Amino acid sequence: MKQRGMLWLFAVPAAVALVFTFQNCSKVNFTLDNSAVDGINANGNGDSGRSSGEDAAVAIKTLKPVFAVRAMNCVACHGSFGASIVTDFGYGGPNFSVNGNPFLPSTKGSERTAYNNVDAGGGIGGWQSMTVAGGSIHVPKVSFSAQDSANLFGLNAATTLAQVLQWNGGLYANGRSMVDGVTPAAGPSRVVEMSKIVIGYPSEAEILSLAPAIQAQAVGVTTIQLAGKPATQMSGFVADSSGKFIRNSGNVTCYGDVVVKGPLFLKNLNLITDSNGCRLYVSQSVFIQGPITYINGGASNLQITSPRAITMGISAERMGAATSGGSVRVTDTPLTTAGGPWPRFMSDLDTAYDPSGGAINGVAMSKYFDNIVSDAKSIGSELLDVGDKAYTDNPVAGRESVIYEDPSSENAGVGGNRIAVNYEGLLLNAPHIHSRYFGDFKGVIIAEVAMLARNPSSKVFEQFLYDARFDSIPVGSILPALSTPIFDIKQ
16 A cells, blocks of 8 residues: 555554654564565555455455454444454554553543444453354464563564454453454354555545535535446535535435535435446445335445534434534543443544544544534534434433433433434445444444444344345446545455
């Protein structure tokens, strides 16, 4: 992977790489097996001249992952995974290790929960509570020296990340490995080492560069026609009457590549597309409310990329734009101070937790959070929580009620009845992907961090599955307009 003249194997996304530059928060010596480094081609990608989208398509078709997510701990205990997972634990940046150990929280109060294996309840970590059926965990081939293996893990020889994940000899008091709940398909191991893993996302500037005609507009939407691709068609995406965001109106017809400037609000989307997909390049945040219905059925799919966030079932008020006013800084709102999920795990990257400073696409974390909340505020009261009523400033016992726990016991007048929505045929790519709907997810998520809800009342985990319709998508039909690599692997 090439980013502004630099070669990164287990790459942090472009702008983040410029901030982190392979720093670690300790003096632990990590080494990387680069025996299978791809040659860098003129297009900036490493695999036989393929484009970024083609690299992603090959990686998806090869591994069939439901998640390609750098920070997995928080979502690990939220569902039953029926497909492979690709992760690098934040390798290449300071979140890879805390006090030298990539699996244990800091003793100094700076827990990077999403990147580690922090207690998920009952004395086990998030990873240890995860179940995977029919898939493997794919990680970078990273080695620890003999000295560091002894200091960190009590091992008496050099070891690898994959070996430590599978070790049940004392890393945790319960004597279990981090992947005890993983049952791979016949053939592969529970943990598979990769010589290259790239998980990334585009910048706002890159997306806007795809459509110069709408750059001067406050918000806008347009098709782009790429050489050699089927004719692009689009109708049903319109500017809201407020002039602050783009939304769907009636049935949406979308074949091929569509660029959106501004926030995008998809409400009960009825989509007409085909196996090549509707491919949305959105310059700001994306908010999905209610189900997505593919009118043509079959292998129809929706692909969305954003440099900010893709959320499902979270209102602006719930994110921090409280009706009582005050700061929109997400980390200052009751959702985080009460231990809620929006976006507690994203604070792992905040400058308050990260001594080297944190940024997403070159945007400081405090501003990054504010941008997402501002995008949500532009949609206003129409953007609902996972319940079927508008948000009310009436938290129950200091908890965030309906968005976090089962509403039947806690939601008296707060958000209504929590809704279950099953999603399928989705490929989502953003730094932050977050759904609070109950229900199953079937598709591919490519992100820095992701959080999908589980149903704590029934104790029935949601199903997170790979969608086989992506097997039939042409290699050149995965977000082909992007130049920034979003997902790439080499075995």
